Amino acid sequence: MPTLHGKILDLLLPFERLDDASQQALEVVFRHFFTNCGKPEVALPSIWLWGGWAGWWMTRVAQAEGITFGRHVFLEPAAVARLLEHPPGARLDALLVHEATHVRQYVEAGTARFLWRYLRDYAGLLWKQRSLSAQARQAAYWNIPYEVEARAVESFFQRLGQKL
Ligand SMILES: [Zn+2]
Numbered sequence: 001m002p003t004l005h006g007k008i009l010d011l012l013l014p015f016e017r018l019d020d021a022s023q024q025a026l027e028v029v030f031r032h033f034f035t036n037c038g039k040p041e042v043a044l045p046s047i048w049l050w051g052g053w054a055g056w057w058m059t060r061v062a063q064a065e066g067i068t069f070g071r072h073v074f075l076e077p078a079a080v081a082r083l084l085e086h087p088p089g090a091r092l093d094a095l096l097v098h099e100a101t102h103v104r105q106y107v108e109a110g111t112a113r114f115l116w117r118y119l120r121d122y123a124g125l126l127w128k129q130r131s132l133s134a135q136a137r138q139a140a141y142w143n144i145p146y147e148v149e150a151r152a153v154e155s156f157f158q159r160l161g162q163k164l
Pocket of ligand 1: 147
């Protein structure tokens with residue numbers, strides 16, 4: 001399968017559209033995963049990757065390696081460089097699968113509903129713990145159903161041993 005990693009230097013530029021081969025590989029992964037879950041197929045829009053200052057700023061605000069709004073995936077440039085050092089790019093692929101799952105969730109629910117559910121679930125999980133500590137925030141984030149699903153697709157992809 002063609003690889004995204006040859007284009008990694010481009011990722012550090014402000015933005016680029018995810019290449020067709022990687023996009024198609026994602027669609028195959030999603031088709032397998034979500035058909036098994038009994039979920040309908042969703043047409044995935046072209047995904048845009050943002051690095052550079054936009055990626056740096058957005059991920060800094062979110063305190064994450066990646067964050068997704070609609071079809072736009074923002075990646076922390078330093079994290080991209082770091083993830084590429086793991087067994088050739090394996091973790092970067094997994095991060096992209098994770099973020100692309102959020103793109104799919106946006107499409108499935110609609111942007112407003114996705115954001116509402118995401119924040120409602122996060123707030124609800126925080127409320128249950130009666131704490132705003134870093135640990136409580138991390139636990140709440142970890143258990144948001146949309147995050148649980150994105151991690152499930154990510155590990156499914158890793159078990160397949162495929163590359164984007
Ligand atoms: Zn996520």
